[in-house]
Amino acid sequence: MHIIITDAWLARSRAMHLSGLTLVGVGVLASVLLMLGAITTYHWVFLEGVRQGWPGFAPVARLVHQDEANSQNAYVRANLDAMARKLGEMQARMVQIDSLGERVAGLAGLSPAEFKTTPGAGGALVGGRDLTMDELMSALDRIDQNSGSRVDWLTVVESRLFDQKIQSTMVPTEKPVRDVQVGSPFGFRIDPITGRSALHTGLDFPADPGTPILSAAGGVVVVQEYHAAYGNMVEVDHGNNLITRYAHASKVLVKKGDIVKRGQKIAEVGTTGRSTGPHLHFEVWVSGVPQDPQRFLAAGESMAVAKAPGGALRKH
Incomplete structure (x- = not known):
């Protein structure tokens, strides 16, 4: 492609030669500039129209904001529902811990009733309606308090079981000479x-x-x-x-x-x-x-029989 530029004042002309590749590049550049200009103009006109209250712009702005708000609400709702499910699982675990704690407390000689969950703290968390953030935070606080009290109580149970273990090892129930019968009693x-x-x-x-x-x-x-x-x-x-x-x-x-x-x-x-x-x-x-040492040794033999597989049957 040839372009001839003529200067009337200087009374001369100038010729330019453009190849096909150059024309394509110029076309692409022009299209990009045109798109950027259109986008800039649109945003300027739209924002200016919203600020100035031009007819027809306010409803469009409300629709845009409403869509954004709906998207944010849906995102927050999904996260709250996920948190609610997790809290429900945590509460179910707390019920299992309570049940186990009651049994262990009984073994330690403590009152299992003291280990029961505080009234109103258990039960299902999600109950047919969407929970608010405040309700979820309140449930988290209750679980935190309950878990802390359970840790304290289980520590007491552990201490009691440890004391029992120590005491059992300090009572002379082990025969001092194995495989030997008593020759002279007490x-x-x-x-x-x-x-x-x-x-x-x-x-x-x-x-x-x-x-x-x-x-x-x-x-x-x-x-x-x-x-x-x-x-x-x-x-x-x-x-x-x-x-x-x-x-x-x-x-x-x-x-x-x-x-x-x-x-x-x-x-x-x-x-x-x-x-x-x-x-x-x-x-x-x-x-x-x-x-009479025989009373202590007999108690040790009875405990050994009770602990052995099927010991309860042999004991009777």
Whole structure:
């Protein structure tokens, strides 16, 4: 394409040559500029018409704003509904926690009624109508308060169960010599050395020298000495004024101040002190008074039977 430009004043002309590619580029540029100009003009006219209140512009503006408001409301409503569903699931979990907490509280010896949910805090959250943001926030606050109280209560239950666990390990129910029957029971008997009636303050377990002697419960060694009558002797304090004594040992493996566990080997059977043969003399003292150790050992055997599979049937 050729374009000839003529200048009347200078009395000369100038020729320009435009290729097809150049014409296409010029056309595209012109179209873009035209579109931008049209958009700018439209927005200027529309905004000016709305501001100035020109006839016909106000209804259009209301429709535009209404569409935007409807879109925002739909978005907010969808999010509120999603939050409501989640809150409903959380409340259902709280009901499950309450049920579990009541059972665990019963095991801990606490009143299950104290664990029940506060009246009006449970139930379904979504109930046939749309909830407002204030209602959702109120429900969240209730769940937060209830969950906090449940944490506090479960902490108390945990503490009680822990105390029971500790107490159960501190009661001498473990047999101090395994696979050995009692030779001489607790009570009055004929003393094998003097031949006179005397109170036998413990249980005798006849066994071979070197047989392990086990702590009947967890505790602290308070005495480890040689006694003229008891021979090599160990005393373990289990708290609550409860002490166990292990006598006539050939070898002692603990010392005063040691912490021992239930079933821990603390000595070996012997015949030291006032003894007629190798055996363990085992005593249980409560508040300074000797008790029949067989009652404690029998309680341990009963608990072991109850815990074993099918133990309840064997127990009857």
